[in-house]
Amino acid sequence: MSTARTPFTLAPVSGVRSETVRxxxxxxxxxxxxFHGPASRSELVARTGLTRSAIGALVGELVKADLVSEQRAxxxxxxxxxxxxAAPIPERNVTLAVDxxxxxxxxxxxxxxxxxxxxxxxxxxxxxxxxxxxxDDIVAMVGRIEAALDPGVRVLGIGVGVVGxxxxxxxxxxxxxxLGWHDVAFGDRLQRALGRKVDVVxxxxxxxAALAEVRRGVAxxxxxxxxxxxxxxxxxxxxxxxxxxxxxxxxxxxxGHVPVNPDGRxxxxxxxGCWETEIGEGALLERSGRSPDGGRDAVDALLADADAGVPAxxxxxxxxxxxxxIGLAGLVNVMNPSMVVLGGLLGRVFPYVxxxxxxEIDRRALASARRGVxxxxxxxxxxxxxxxxxxxxxxxxxxxxxxxLRKISTRR
Amino acid sequence: MSTARTPFTLAPVSGVRSETVRxxxxxxxxxxxxFHGPASRSELVARTGLTRSAIGALVGELVKADLVSEQRAxxxxxxxxxxxxAAPIPERNVTLAVDxxxxxxxxxxxxxxxxxxxxxxxxxxxxxxxxxxxxDDIVAMVGRIEAALDPGVRVLGIGVGVVGxxxxxxxxxxxxxxLGWHDVAFGDRLQRALGRKVDVVxxxxxxxAALAEVRRGVAxxxxxxxxxxxxxxxxxxxxxxxxxxxxxxxxxxxxGHVPVNPDGRxxxxxxxGCWETEIGEGALLERSGRSPDGGRDAVDALLADADAGVPAxxxxxxxxxxxxxIGLAGLVNVMNPSMVVLGGLLGRVFPYVxxxxxxEIDRRALASARRGVxxxxxxxxxxxxxxxxxxxxxxxxxxxxxxxLRKISTRR
DNA sequence: GCAAGTTTGTCATCTTCTGCGACAAACGTC
DNA sequence: GACGTTTGTCGCAGAAGATGACAAACTTGC
Numbered sequence: 001m002s003t004a005r006t007p008f009t010l011a012p013v014s015g016v017r018s019e020t021v022r023x024x025x026x027x028x029x030x031x032x033x034x035f036h037g038p039a040s041r042s043e044l045v046a047r048t049g050l051t052r053s054a055i056g057a058l059v060g061e062l063v064k065a066d067l068v069s070e071q072r073a074x075x076x077x078x079x080x081x082x083x084x085x086a087a088p089i090p091e092r093n094v095t096l097a098v099d100x101x102x103x104x105x106x107x108x109x110x111x112x113x114x115x116x117x118x119x120x121x122x123x124x125x126x127x128x129x130x131x132x133x134x135x136d137d138i139v140a141m142v143g144r145i146e147a148a149l150d151p152g153v154r155v156l157g158i159g160v161g162v163v164g165x166x167x168x169x170x171x172x173x174x175x176x177x178x179l180g181w182h183d184v185a186f187g188d189r190l191q192r193a194l195g196r197k198v199d200v201v202x203x204x205x206x207x208x209a210a211l212a213e214v215r216r217g218v219a220x221x222x223x224x225x226x227x228x229x230x231x232x233x234x235x236x237x238x239x240x241x242x243x244x245x246x247x248x249x250x251x252x253x254x255x256g257h258v259p260v261n262p263d264g265r266x267x268x269x270x271x272x273g274c275w276e277t278e279i280g281e282g283a284l285l286e287r288s289g290r291s292p293d294g295g296r297d298a299v300d301a302l303l304a305d306a307d308a309g310v311p312a313x314x315x316x317x318x319x320x321x322x323x324x325x326i327g328l329a330g331l332v333n334v335m336n337p338s339m340v341v342l343g344g345l346l347g348r349v350f351p352y353v354x355x356x357x358x359x360e361i362d363r364r365a366l367a368s369a370r371r372g373v374x375x376x377x378x379x380x381x382x383x384x385x386x387x388x389x390x391x392x393x394x395x396x397x398x399x400x401x402x403x404x405l406r407k408i409s410t411r412r
Numbered sequence: 413m414s415t416a417r418t419p420f421t422l423a424p425v426s427g428v429r430s431e432t433v434r435x436x437x438x439x440x441x442x443x444x445x446x447f448h449g450p451a452s453r454s455e456l457v458a459r460t461g462l463t464r465s466a467i468g469a470l471v472g473e474l475v476k477a478d479l480v481s482e483q484r485a486x487x488x489x490x491x492x493x494x495x496x497x498a499a500p501i502p503e504r505n506v507t508l509a510v511d512x513x514x515x516x517x518x519x520x521x522x523x524x525x526x527x528x529x530x531x532x533x534x535x536x537x538x539x540x541x542x543x544x545x546x547x548d549d550i551v552a553m554v555g556r557i558e559a560a561l562d563p564g565v566r567v568l569g570i571g572v573g574v575v576g577x578x579x580x581x582x583x584x585x586x587x588x589x590x591l592g593w594h595d596v597a598f599g600d601r602l603q604r605a606l607g608r609k610v611d612v613v614x615x616x617x618x619x620x621a622a623l624a625e626v627r628r629g630v631a632x633x634x635x636x637x638x639x640x641x642x643x644x645x646x647x648x649x650x651x652x653x654x655x656x657x658x659x660x661x662x663x664x665x666x667x668g669h670v671p672v673n674p675d676g677r678x679x680x681x682x683x684x685g686c687w688e689t690e691i692g693e694g695a696l697l698e699r700s701g702r703s704p705d706g707g708r709d710a711v712d713a714l715l716a717d718a719d720a721g722v723p724a725x726x727x728x729x730x731x732x733x734x735x736x737x738i739g740l741a742g743l744v745n746v747m748n749p750s751m752v753v754l755g756g757l758l759g760r761v762f763p764y765v766x767x768x769x770x771x772e773i774d775r776r777a778l779a780s781a782r783r784g785v786x787x788x789x790x791x792x793x794x795x796x797x798x799x800x801x802x803x804x805x806x807x808x809x810x811x812x813x814x815x816x817l818r819k820i821s822t823r824r
Numbered sequence: 825g826c827a828a829g830t831t832t833g834t835c836a837t838c839t840t841c842t843g844c845g846a847c848a849a850a851c852g853t854c
Numbered sequence: 855g856a857c858g859t860t861t862g863t864c865g866c867a868g869a870a871g872a873t874g875a876c877a878a879a880c881t882t883g884c
Contacts, residue, residue, distance in 0.1 A: 015842085017841085017842055018841065018842060018843090041832080041833080052832065052834085053835080056834075079829070080829090080830045081830080082831085083832060083833080084833085
């Protein structure tokens, strides 16, 4: 019947039925509780615009599904019948978050509402970074974490952050130079190793850190955010309209490989003059007269020198500031964010070079795009990718609570 | 049936009621007809997943609202009762599109479905670029265009594209260097001059060209698109998830001012080594030994030389290609688009340097992000911004057909 | 300690909108 | 011209939120 048409659909072509309404309203309430914490029914009425009866029925359904509990409000002194407070139940609804970093491995159980219930992080030597060893370690850690959780707990999803380029369409790792991984179907393999039917979603760790900052960090509530994370390599996450920009296959946000100095030094990606070659840990250390692979200890020493006013350290930081500003200016012109968040090494360095970075941005970014941009260091330290992974794993439940629960329970 | 998967919506805190469902379904049908052209009721049933009765009622309402007409289908030889074909009524539902370019002014009436019903473009001398003169000219052109339209026509919205930085939050032009404008409340002033209560929406012309390419040009249906438009200046439009990225205040997409050569030549924006200084018309002409402000004629001559194999022209194009590739590689790493569209001068030059540009992208973009990226020249030539402006103006009607019509008719 | 005022949960009923199924209309085929 | 197929139409059912009346639970004031 259908004459061949564009396989693409411009608008989300899908009819809406009554049950869609229910699902959307349940999702709205659960999101509200997950992101803004416990709220009384009357607060929910005010925030959603729904009526008392509708809220009553909706919250009732969430309670019945064991996602939410209702308790009498602590009297706050105002007149009128007290409104029961609805709160997410973290102990019974968790996601497992995994962070595959360069030299460590983290696993956490995060409860609905964003509470970290248990977490564990292990350093790992070079010989444990292979895919199989990583999966074995994760399985062991997950086992320990789960053993410590409440018996009635449900795992709603598993989110994984990996230092590398992740294909979001199939949860595979395309390439992770720091791990030596290449085209690994990591999501599928981990899911099989865990023996679960719960979905495993994999994403780039910088993207997840950005998500975490927007959900629960310094950028909470901001809708247009540029997150740049730098250590040895430099990555980033872009948030637009409050949601991550993934790009066609999930590779968006690789800001570390924007050419800022096309005749500069070679980058391990094969190009030359990538931003990463100018602001990465190696460049910073080298400029201060240190070995480029001195690691975290060398950075600590450098910053201590800067505190002490050692000229070599200050000079190195000044150059770092210039290149940091140059790259940020370009990205500000491209994205017009309301906030720029710097994580990792960059977040540590930024307080030392605050003025110089902003000056460089002023010099190079268009006044209109630059106006109102706030630049800050990350607030979430090293756990940001893990928190982001948990949020990613919560997403299906938040989008369609009862439908997702049904799917999980039937599949197990 | 498949509820549109909308990941990551941070609580659009608003309850959904029954009437929202009707509005959403009307919007879905109208979008379908506007973007994919006439469709039989049974086709609409198949595409939306709604039932025959629902489609019947919904289309009936659109017909009653004079947005859509129904006609007997031309018999196509298949058995069964023929399904009436619903089609948008362009003659009765139009938006006015205005394009404020550097040396010309365009106005068009675009009918529902995207048909250009009337259009007019005037060249204008330097002394007519002032704001008042521009508004006077637009008002006169709109008068002429409207006089030629059907009597029963409704103007559903007015969209304006301006060569300059436009603040989308208040429809003002922050700065338009080519016009000498600075902080002009252009939307408000034009609306007053036109004496209309219909909303006037203003946007950057490159952003609108990008929108046009995604809606009705080479990128139709693509969801992640990078559009780069270059003449004297270089601008761009970013499309993610099928929709434009505006940034915090509407200034996103200023790719022309990404620093690609920080120690390069000064840019009129005050920075140095902006991409624009390397790939703009001026740089291209200068490298070929011509005056940097030779304009379109000089570019024609340059391309003719290239056709003839003149070394100076070929060399200039090779350098242009290199810098074009460098900048695109960076943006591909940042956005991971599925398609890159080049417009204006860049669209004309690209066929000459296709291989060199792609080679430079291969050299500098990460293989993962680069894979599957198609680079093409724009298909819509000079009218792209105007088509985009029309689409922008249609948006409210497409999002809530009856509600917007009601608003328009009561305010007039 | 009790009445009044205020706020909010609950319940029955109404409204809106879509799904479902039966029937009829309009087409092609044999 | 009978038959099969496809599709519009119409009545009815089901789902979900709105409305409004009433009751419950709290504070305040005396």
